[in-house]
Amino acid sequence: MNSHDRDKPANETDKPAEENDPANRPITPTTHRTQADAAEELSRKIAEIERKVADGN
Numbered sequence: 001m002n003s004h005d006r007d008k009p010a011n012e013t014d015k016p017a018e019e020n021d022p023a024n025r026p027i028t029p030t031t032h033r034t035q036a037d038a039a040e041e042l043s044r045k046i047a048e049i050e051r052k053v054a055d056g057n
């Protein structure tokens with residue numbers, strides 16, 4: 001084995017996971033809407049938790 005052979009992936013599964021990571025895909029309008037909905041839901045949940053903390057529950 002040459003030293004440069006160690007730098008090459010042995011097969012497809014040895015490639016970095018980043019290539020298949022959904023976070024690295026471009027945002028499409030459908031994906032963007034879904035992320036916006038998730039962000040809105042998260043904001044509602046945070047507000048609900050903040051109200052409970054303020055009420056002492």
